[in-house]
Amino acid sequence: MLTNVAVAVVNGVAPFELGIFCEVFGTDRSAAGLPRYEFAVCAVEDNPLPTGDGHFGLTLPYGPERLEEADLICLPADRQAPVRTYPEPLLAALNRAVDRGARVLSVCSGAFMLGAAGLLDGRRCTTHWMHAPALRSRFPRALVDPDVLYVDEGPVITSAGTASGIDACLHLVRQEQGAEVANTIARRMVVPPHRDGGQAQYVRRPLPRTSCDTVGGVLGWMARHLDEEITVEQLAERAHMSPRTFARRFLQETGTTPYQWVLRQRVLLAQELLETTDETVDAVAGRCGFGNAAALRHHFLRTLGTTPNAFRRTFRGPGAAVA
Known part of the structure; x- marks a missing residue:
């Protein structure tokens, strides 16, 4: 500790x-x-x-x-x-x-x-x-x-x-x-609560000038809709770009893909809910966009090396609700 x-x-x-x-x-x-x-x-x-x-x-x-x-x-x-x-x-x-x-x-x-x-x-x-x-x-x-x-x-x-x-x-x-x-x-x-370590230190190439919104304007919407299916096509439409252009600019500006960004935010939200609520793992999975407990466990293990129940017990004690 x-x-x-x-x-x-x-x-x-x-x-x-x-x-x-x-x-x-x-x-x-x-x-x-x-x-x-x-x-x-x-x-x-x-x-x-x-x-x-x-x-x-x-x-x-x-x-x-x-x-x-x-x-x-x-x-x-x-x-x-x-x-x-x-x-x-x-x-x-x-x-x-x-x-x-x-x-x-x-x-x-x-x-x-x-x-x-x-x-x-x-x-x-x-x-x-x-x-x-x-x-x-x-x-x-x-x-x-x-x-x-x-x-x-x-x-x-x-x-x-x-x-x-x-x-x-x-x-x-x-x-x-x-x-x-x-x-x-x-x-x-007054700083962001989390940025992935794998995010790029800086944008290697200056982004071309454009009259379109940058992908930064879409990130807040993504974070508010983690429980929904999110596709590159949807995001590109919100950013007024083609899917290919949006995917390229997203990678340039964040250092990761839209899928990986959403996946990491979903895991972070799951961590917070497991710490602060008594909701079941199934309920947490639904609120985070994983659909079911099995999918949440899979991504938790891959990202954090532990299970949702083990994580909850670590931060809320052995009497924390599981299942």
Whole structure:
């Protein structure tokens, strides 16, 4: 269970990315019924230390020893990451953390610390697309994917730019504390509650100018009609495009297909309903557009690696309604 979070801060840390971890895990929201994390920001080099933008320095209350008790160690971006080395005590602490079952999560160039610790060897990972060639060159055994928002490889989670760091944090909260907690934190932060890690970091090609609505105008309608059959033809008509053009633009703008987008939203809705209602699995399946419990179980297993009943028991306790 995620309860204890530490941020490892090196000289030249990027302040904005450091702030992501402070906002998601360091803000006490227990008065609203949300989990409170034991949270610490730790200097692992100098203390006080300079930030990457050079506008101010930081004096932090903890040193590297605080990393030893963390369930999660967070690694913010570092402006000098592609060319610098990291202190051996930090790299050793990261390896000990993974060995004892803790998780590590990087934002942007924070992935270079994981690479230096050997934790990206043989693992799929990501970083900001600008740093991806350097990460791949410096750590050739890392399986670098520059086209995604974040990658969850067991104990190691890597994310791309600033906003995707928020996505990765909320993804982890959703895994550990459930959809309702993640959604509430997202609502407080005024950010989307979920973006798939496989979504594209950016649109590779500028979209041609058009007098038609973009696919973004259709996403809200899709989310409100998850219990209905949704076809590309329907969506294309709403977007005033041909089906072929709509499918192409949807992929360019979201990084996935309409079918996969709808499927993931249906699973997310099912998670929320299983956590917050006593409806049967059959009823939940109907409200989410899966039709029946068997279909819901199939997609739950493929997406989350668990069954709806097991998921419900995890987040609502052994006395939760099943069937």
